[in-house]
Amino acid sequence: MNTRKAVPLSTAPRVIGLAGWSGAGKTTLITRVIPVLVGRGLRVATVKHAHHEFDIDRPGKDSWRHREAGASEVAIVSDRRWAIVHELQEEPEPPLLEILAKLSAVDLVIVEGFKRDTYPKLEVFRASVGQPLLQPDDDCIVAIATDAALPKARVPVLMLDDVETIADVLQAEALPRERIAGPRRES
Secondary structure: OOOOOOOOOOOOOEEEEEEOOOOOOHHHHHHHHHHHHHHOOOOEEEEEOOOOOOOOOOOOOHHHHHHHOOOOEEEEEOOOOEEEEEOOOOOOOOOHHHHHHHOOOOOEEEEEOOOOEOOOEEEEEOHHHOOOOOHHHOOOEEEEEEOOOOOOOOOOEEEOOOHHHHHHHHHHHOEEHHHOOOEOOOO
């Protein structure tokens, strides 16, 4: 049993991300590390960037019909959860900082995606995916979680199945939201 106790990180949430190629196991790792962090007494939120159109509602449902009719926002509320769906229509995708500002009070936000933004990230790497490490080209990567030895890595290397240590790194390396910068400027 874990004997580590968490002290809430601050009144403002701290932010850290997971980066890696598709198929590396980012989502699987997040679902394994969240229970560890919650078990330490932290309130955790996640932000997932999707590279495609997505829908959290189902065609034919009343809230879906409201959006299809032209509502720019639809709130779906029950006694178990609530969500607000905002249709962008012709608006640009909101930046990470704007999304972070909309979240409820939590201790830690884990971001999956927004790889061009400058915030600390843990790279999830599997050689079997057939893609190179991101770390040499992204100075925001603070550690790598992998299933293989990486003797030439320039940051700490953690094993993917060591979720306690990964949780430690996520807590230690997360930055307060107000220290997160926007996207890198293309030169």
